[in-house]
Amino acid sequence: MRTRQPKPWIIVVGFCIALGYGALHFTPRDLALSDAPVQPKQTLPETYILGMIDRSFDDDGRLSYTLEAEQVTYFEQGQGTDGTLTKPKVLFLSEKTTPWNLEADKGHVYSGNNTVILNDNVVAYSRSDDHGELTLLTETLNIDTDKQYAHTDKPVTMRSARSNTQAVGLKADLQEGRMELLSEVRGRYEP
Amino acid sequence: LPEDREQAFQLQADSQTFDQKNGRVTYSGEARLQQGSMVIEADTITVDFATDNSVSKVTALGDPAKFQQRPSRDRGTVYAEGETITYDSDNNTVSLEQEAKLEQDGAVMRGFSIHYDLTRELVRAESDKSESSEQQRIQMTIPPAMVE
Numbered sequence: 001m002r003t004r005q006p007k008p009w010i011i012v013v014g015f016c017i018a019l020g021y022g023a024l025h026f027t028p029r030d031l032a033l034s035d036a037p038v039q040p041k042q043t044l045p046e047t048y049i050l051g052m053i054d055r056s057f058d059d060d061g062r063l064s065y066t067l068e069a070e071q072v073t074y075f076e077q078g079q080g081t082d083g084t085l086t087k088p089k090v091l092f093l094s095e096k097t098t099p100w101n102l103e104a105d106k107g108h109v110y111s112g113n114n115t116v117i118l119n120d121n122v123v124a125y126s127r128s129d130d131h132g133e134l135t136l137l138t139e140t141l142n143i144d145t146d147k148q149y150a151h152t153d154k155p156v157t158m159r160s161a162r163s164n165t166q167a168v169g170l171k172a173d174l175q176e177g178r179m180e181l182l183s184e185v186r187g188r189y190e191p
Numbered sequence: 192l193p194e195d196r197e198q199a200f201q202l203q204a205d206s207q208t209f210d211q212k213n214g215r216v217t218y219s220g221e222a223r224l225q226q227g228s229m230v231i232e233a234d235t236i237t238v239d240f241a242t243d244n245s246v247s248k249v250t251a252l253g254d255p256a257k258f259q260q261r262p263s264r265d266r267g268t269v270y271a272e273g274e275t276i277t278y279d280s281d282n283n284t285v286s287l288e289q290e291a292k293l294e295q296d297g298a299v300m301r302g303f304s305i306h307y308d309l310t311r312e313l314v315r316a317e318s319d320k321s322e323s324s325e326q327q328r329i330q331m332t333i334p335p336a337m338v339e
Contacts, residue, residue: 126211128211131244134211176212178211179208181206181208183206185205185207186203187201187203188201188202191198191199
């Protein structure tokens, strides 16, 4: 039995229909835009504060920490707000050890949780009568303000009166005055 | 060497903890301290500081902790080990506790603890007073060449 071959003209007509459908749907403008980077929806700041000082007190009414910034700009993000800080300064006070000052060029705060992230030229320093000034230098520092706890996975430099120590990674319980350098530790103490 | 004490202390380790209240630093994980020709290697090295922030005492714990130093140019390097090595920077002394051993130019001394005065190059060894068993007594091995 001979198999019937589709007539050539049917193939041509089908191709023309497909071509027409494509032309109607995808104008040159669409094709051009399809590669353009999708611009993030630009959100306008909800609030901004100049010369901000945020003081926090413990249950006994004693000042436990302050957060200052030249400017804070809050953006609404889902449930809470997300604030960017300019020239942030954190001061931790504790009965157990001497006060700690933490400063940076920029920072971030997230409403609803007690996290402050410091970025760019982060300096943390504390001065004690017995051992002089202790300074920590890094690029980024994540701070839990309630626990007065700071950590980073970035390179860290720790300096004191006669010593200079380099390492990678830090965990610092500032309330207890206990610092842990996590890896690749190189220390030098002048005689 | 005599000029060791004018050199900086260089330390390396896997990790370090700093106790701000007591001003004490502990290096852990293949810890190594060097000051000139003096080298201490141990599992952990703890450094205590004097009030002027200079290093006052170094305590090394290991299995064993090791110490070496060249006392002078005309003498051989001293090698020592013990489970605990304490270097007193102020008095320039080294104390080796438990399984203590000290060796120089082939002469070997073993005991429960050995105290070594680096300035006067005096060594005092002690046995373990709590036990009278043989291996806790002082043992000294002096190679023939040194005897003549």
